[in-house]
Amino acid sequence: MRHVRTLVVILAALAVSGCVTTPRFLMPGPPAPPPSIDNVVYGGPGDVTGGISGPSPAVAAALVKADDPDPPYTLDSGDRLRVMVYGQDGLTNTYAVDASGRITLPLIGGVSARGRTTADLAKVIAARLRDGYIREPHVAVEVEAYRPFFILGEVTFPGQYPFVAHMSAETAVAIAGGFTPRAYRTEIEITRPTPQGPVRLKGPMLTPVRPGDTVVVSERWF
Template structure:
């Protein structure tokens, strides 16, 4: 009987110890921090076709990962870097429309990120370079009264799979992330 009581006591201490020091799983996202940015639905890109003002414009990437350009129609750019998207557009324009097209593509507006949970104003917010979890919380109006102020959970698409990890407040947020501030236990 003493062994069972001791086992329950040790399990309780271990569980409470886990509450005091959250385990961060930033290793799940580590490779993405240095990887080049890939375009996705919700991004807006600026395509500049040198010498062709009628083709130069801003294009929103639709839910299928496509932009729709004059002359060449739908162009798949979702999942590509801006350099890769540039090559795809150049290839399509070279296919019977322009002899030697020169293209530049840049991200004009990143897809939004989301903040949920124990904060003042949950919702969707425009992404700004240099965004961290702490800045995302500030943009959303700050912590709610029952918020866990030590860490957050970020949900992100990694190689086509949705992954959630607990991260510190200084951790970078990427476009399309969902930041969830959980309720504290005590």
């Protein structure tokens, strides 16, 4: 009988111990990776910029890519324009944008064209003519010849060339006589004038070239 009581006590002790939860010690996980420069600029996992969802205006202005959609063409020195004032043969003519970015018309004199689209320039000319010269002027402006582009570096004949519609950097190299033996043929650099100042970008050989661009073909190192 004593053995039976002893067995009962042992079984009860085992049952109680099975209900007690043993504390677990968790191993610390690996430390979080440091934020990359892309996350610092653009936001994202590991962002330390306070939840910025996109680049700052200053960074966005600097990150100009060659494959961005073409903005409306803006006029500058070297463009040749056809200005048509309907019913006014004495005003309808071809005008060159001079070094100061202006064209000079009869009656109204100099008009600033630099940084304007053809539609904007037509509105400015119409407003000037309406101010004491023509009651209801109808003006249209189109580009008769674009300003030239420039190509420098490792091409056979670097220099200034007339712009051709739908040009790429590859076309520009062909116009300049092709690559030299030392040319880096994978990527080119373009300096592009804008109303806010020149912008420098890099891209493949199929990068579009615009009037006024300076294309630079670098030298390969090996």
